[in-house]
Amino acid sequence: xxxxxxxxxxxxxxxxxxxxxxxxxxxxxxxxxxxxxxxxxxxxxxxxxxxxxxxxxxxxxxxxxxxxxxxxxxxxxxxxxxxxxxxxxxxxxxxxxxxxxxxxxxxxxxxxxxxxxxxxxxxxxxxxxxxxxxxxxxxxxxxxxxxxxxxxxxxxxxxxxxxxxxxxxxxxxxxxxxxxxxxxxxxxxxxxxxxxxxxxxxxxxxxxxxxxxxxxxxxxxxxxxxxxxxxxxxxxxxxxxxxxxxxxxxxxxxxxxxxxxxxxxxxxxxxxxxxxxxxxxxxxxxxxxxxxxxxxxxxxxxxxxxxx
Ligand SMILES: Nc1ncnc2c1ncn2[C@@H]1O[C@H](COP(=O)(O)OP(=O)(O)OP(=O)(O)O)[C@@H](O)[C@H]1O
Ligand SMILES: [Mg+2]
Numbered sequence: 001x002x003x004x005x006x007x008x009x010x011x012x013x014x015x016x017x018x019x020x021x022x023x024x025x026x027x028x029x030x031x032x033x034x035x036x037x038x039x040x041x042x043x044x045x046x047x048x049x050x051x052x053x054x055x056x057x058x059x060x061x062x063x064x065x066x067x068x069x070x071x072x073x074x075x076x077x078x079x080x081x082x083x084x085x086x087x088x089x090x091x092x093x094x095x096x097x098x099x100x101x102x103x104x105x106x107x108x109x110x111x112x113x114x115x116x117x118x119x120x121x122x123x124x125x126x127x128x129x130x131x132x133x134x135x136x137x138x139x140x141x142x143x144x145x146x147x148x149x150x151x152x153x154x155x156x157x158x159x160x161x162x163x164x165x166x167x168x169x170x171x172x173x174x175x176x177x178x179x180x181x182x183x184x185x186x187x188x189x190x191x192x193x194x195x196x197x198x199x200x201x202x203x204x205x206x207x208x209x210x211x212x213x214x215x216x217x218x219x220x221x222x223x224x225x226x227x228x229x230x231x232x233x234x235x236x237x238x239x240x241x242x243x244x245x246x247x248x249x250x251x252x253x254x255x256x257x258x259x260x261x262x263x264x265x266x267x268x269x270x271x272x273x274x275x276x277x278x279x280x281x282x283x284x285x286x287x288x289x290x291x292x293x294x295x296x297x298x299x300x301x302x303x304x305x306x307x308x
Contacts, residue, residue: 001028001064003153003184004049008058011048012208018044020208021058026201031175031185033199033216035192035289037297041208042188043081046155049186050078063153074102077151079142081158081188087131091122091141094130095148102149109148116144119177121170135162143174154178157188172198196289204296211296221262221286223295228272229254229281237277244268254281262286 004026012018019041026032036042047053049060051068065072085094092113099109117123120140125133130141139162146154156175160168175185175198189195195202196216203213212219226245230237230253238255241247245259259268265284272279287295 002026002061003028004032004060004062004186006049006058006060009045009048009055009060010057011044011053012056017041018056018208019048019205022205022210024203024210024213026184026186028184029179029182030200031179031187031198033187033189033195033202034205035189035195035202035293036205037190040205042190042205043157044208045205046078046157046186046188047080050076050155074149075152077146077149077154079139079146079154079156079159081161083142085130085138085142085145087129089130090127091117091130091133091144092126094141095144098145098148104149112148112150116147119147119174120144136164136167139163140167143171147178151183153184153186155186155188158190159187160189160191160194168194192289192293202289204293206297212292216289219292220289222292223258223260224262224265224284224286225256225258226265226268227254227256227281227283227285228268228279230272231278231280237275240271240275244271 002025004024006022006024009022010018010020012020022045034042034045044053048055049062049067051073055067060067062072063075089097095113095116096109099112104112113126114123117125120143122137122140122144130138133141139159143159160171163171172194175187178185187195187199199216201214202216202219204211225248233250233253233255238247238250241255241257244264245257248256248258259265262284269279269282
């Protein structure tokens with residue numbers, strides 16, 4: 001089942017900024033990463049999906065319900081970026097308030113508070129004032145609020161921006177555990193390593209528009225580099241190899257070429273040998289998410305956007 005499907009979803013601010021004509025679908029049980037540079041439209045899209053902003057045009061289904069409907073809000077959790085909670089409340093009071101906003105019963109709230117505090121690593125802070133928390137603790141308590149209702153779908157907007165490296169690792173574990181227990185996560189981030197480590201699918205947004213959507217694996221193997229060392233790299237060989245991809249560099253008898261995908265690599269090796277060259281070395285490297293990101297965002301290139 002699709003947890004999110006959007007149809008040309010657009011939210012602009014007085015005709016400017018925001019996000020435009022977004023078409024994507026997020027299947028159940030996955031971690032979906034939305035990557036983009038500052039100001040690309042990530043937060044606008046998430047705020048529109050959780051029902052905080054009205055779309056300018058287009059529509060979306062969240063858990064099969066139209067945007068903003070009460071039925072879907074009940075089952076989603078949202079950790080906004082740059083949030084600031086009531087400093088004078090204790091952790092327990094803040095979580096109780098969020099439980100009440102979700103219309104949970106008193107007993108359910110009482111049972112859930114220690115569970116969420118354990119999950120995010122803040123056990124024992126029930127009676128501490130949120131105002132006395134460090135930035136990292138504030139981010140964790142924000143996640144606890146978003147988890148009070150045991151959401152089926154969790155939106156996280158830059159959840160590790162205030163966390164130290166250990167906190168980031170903890171957040172990664174928490175996300176993977178939530179996924180194990182069947183929670184779908186929509187993660188906004190510009191931290192490529194974070195997205196690469198946890199996400200199954202990724203979308204890249206730039207200047208309000210999606211420039212790529214797909215399985216992480218698919219995106220990373222869309223373009224790959226092969227380094228080939230031969231006995232000789234003749235002008236004739238260079239001409240032949242151009243059919244297989246773009247030559248990136250030639251040094252002595254080593255050549256680097258960008259090929260379309262991983263499947264091209266064994267075909268290329270076969271061709272080289274059949275043509276009578278001595279193949280001493282062949283090294284394959286798929287793109288890192290950074291390569292793909294920089295290429296799409298700086299180059300402004302439009303990749304195939306797969307909405308299937
Ligand atoms: N309330 C607003 N009023 C007017 N313009 C806005 C508003 N919120 C966002 N924008 C504009 O919309 C665009 C997208 O902003 P958004 O906050 O969605 O980006 P983002 O990808 O979340 O960026 P960041 O990584 O910095 O959080 C930007 O050009 C921004 O200036
Ligand atoms: Mg943002």
